[in-house]
Amino acid sequence: MDLRFTDDELAFRDEVRAFCRTALPAGIRDKLVAGGSPSKDDMVRWTRILADRGWAVPHWPVEHGGTGWSPIKQYIFTEELAQTPAPAPLAFGVNMVGPVIYTFGSEAQKRRFLPRIVRLDDWWCQGFSEPGAGSDLASLRTRAVRDGEFYVVNGQKTWTTLAQHADWIFCLVRTDPAAKKQAGISFLLIDMRSPGITVRPIQTIDGGHEVNEVFLDEVRVPVENRVGEENRGWDYAKFLLGNERVTIARVGVSKERIRRIKALAAQQSVGGVRLLDRQDFREKLAAVEVELKALEMTQLRVLANEAKRETGKQDPASSILKIKGSEIQQATSELLLEVVGPYALPYQPREELDGRNEPPIGPDWASTIAPSYFNLRKVSIYGGSNEIQRSIIAKAILGL
Amino acid sequence: MDFDPSDEQRLLKESVDRLVADHYGFDDRRRYQAGPGGFSEAMWARYAELGLLGLPFAEADGGFGGGPVETAIVMEAFGRGLVLEPYLATVVLAGGLLRHAADAGQKAGLVPEIAAGRLRLAFGYAEPQSRYDLFDVETRAERVEGGWRISGRKGLVLHGDSADAVIVTARTAGDRRDRAGIGLFLVRADAPGLTRQGYPTQDGLRAAELVLDGVRVGGEALIGDPGGALPVVERVADEAVAALCAEAVGCFDEMNAITLDYLKTRQQFGTTIGSFQVLQHRAVDMFVELEQSRSMALYAGMMADDEDPQERARAVSAAKVQIGKSARAIGREAIQLHGGVGMTMEHRIGHYFKRVTMLDLLLGDVGHHLARLAALDGLVREQA
Incomplete structure (x- = not known):
């Protein structure tokens, strides 16, 4: 048992990190740091950069453009993208329909659709x-x-x-x-x-x-x-949803958000003290970091076991990823709301800000914080609500 | 990254699990508890036979060269059985001090005795005023002709009443809350001037309050640097916290199994209560806590022997926070889902509840470790 990354895995992480930092257009990165979403053009541009490097669909079979990486390396790759932060490849093609097509589709479907998913020719x-x-x-x-x-x-x-x-x-x-x-x-x-x-x-x-x-x-x-x-079709849909669970924890996304919280809290002064220096705030943040570390270790346990499990047999720990992952994403958005404070109030949609000459009201990073908090309520609803997840665990794992 | 136990680790797990399953039933435990010292001499002898008492010591010193993973395997099994014997006190705490600070002669004299089950030790790290601050030491050791004279009080010394000797922290220099000036001294139980007041703890184990009134020890009683022991004490405390996390996981696992069994058998309103969704979801929340705790116990085990004290402290504190919170969550749900019977001394579940509640209060509770982690800037920091 050795839970540390191997030297090879660490070298791989550094390679991915260096690539993301240099290859990702700065404008896209800035947009994501601010809590915004990439545009369609951003997605296409970034996907093609990854495709040129051979990294657009790492988890696919090598014959269809995959890399042959171990599950741990795939995980490291996803985490590094999220922490850059760089856009994740479009899940609907890369994680959802692509694997369904190469697993269950006809040869003609594979030839027709898979290469166009790799380069995001088809959305x-x-x-x-x-x-x-x-x-x-x-x-x-x-x-x-x-x-x-x-x-x-x-x-x-x-x-x-x-x-x-x-x-x-x-x-x-x-x-x-x-x-x-x-x-x-x-x-x-x-x-x-x-x-x-x-x-x-x-x-x-x-x-x-x-x-x-x-x-x-x-x-x-x-x-x-x-x-x-x-x-x-239901069998194929279950296969698709089963694949989703592996990436749903969003550990890297939450790590990036926590770094963002720390950076912004260092700029905010509350009662004459930097917010980041306030003990109550630090402890609140540390509590979320503990949850996130536990989730990360659970995720790694699931990945390490994946190779050994019979196909179709679910690792009990994997059902936790959705519940805890969504709760932690929501917790980071709450902390960001706390960091921005009163200047979260002005409603300034991105499109309006982009189209006018006056500066934004309040700090320029503040306008996305409340919308992002509102938006992230979705993560405990989609992909099988957290209540559905609990019922799945109760039945499939606890035998209730 | 490799989560698989080695063959030796698998074998160790099998044998400890079997030992606990065969010899640590609820009634066995009650019987052991009534014995002298509040535990079973016979079980202690079995641990010695199995090699558990020498497990973490280097082979050259008479041990078996195990690391935190091996200790965690033992502690998880002990958690499952609510084991009473002073394994933490003797092997993990005092043993850890010997491993990290004792000289070759001291190890040669003590480690084989521990491994053989002939010597039980305890570690007096706390004092009535110190709460969880390991550096808060009022007990003083002054150098005298031929050794040291120690005076002060040690509180909550786990199994301090039955130990053959106690290792205590004592101040050789500085003021009460200085980090420097702390030494470690081995005090024999029969040393003149040592008074021990033993008592049961809430979870059915034992502890003692010690008064040292001019206790004279020889020069050989000093373990390590007379004024620089704190880093060793902190390191051993971190190792012990990792071990406690593993013990807690064993407890949680058993609590969940007991509770699930109850949900599946207890009939009310003409059906098993486990068919009610509101109870199912609460059982799932217990399961999530268990798995998250298991993850953090693994993490703490992985980091407990990290050479960087800050990295070690972050990981161990984070794990203790998780364990403490899960202890509350699993503990209260386990009792609640059992209803009235969960309130009785006759039922097993309450004894687990009490143990995990006390585990949070050993070597730093949630608040203490959250503050320590926050002071070290947390787990997610700037990337290189």
């Missing part, structure tokens, strides 16, 4: 949730009816993240309405330019436009765009 979005199917995903109602060499799809998806940029959407659709809940679902790849698709923005409480409603009205999808077998 993918996820068509799982529906207005009536949130945490109870299998109750989805979007229908696909076979018509010759096409499916005709009717229904509505919602919470579709960044669908406004998307070229493609992967959808769970009901192909056998008579079958019981999970059994009649298929996994379709749908071109967003298809006639009958309408994207309508949903404005979230932070004022941002991240998620959308996607309406599908008589959308014709070639049968060749179905992944795997008809009515087996």
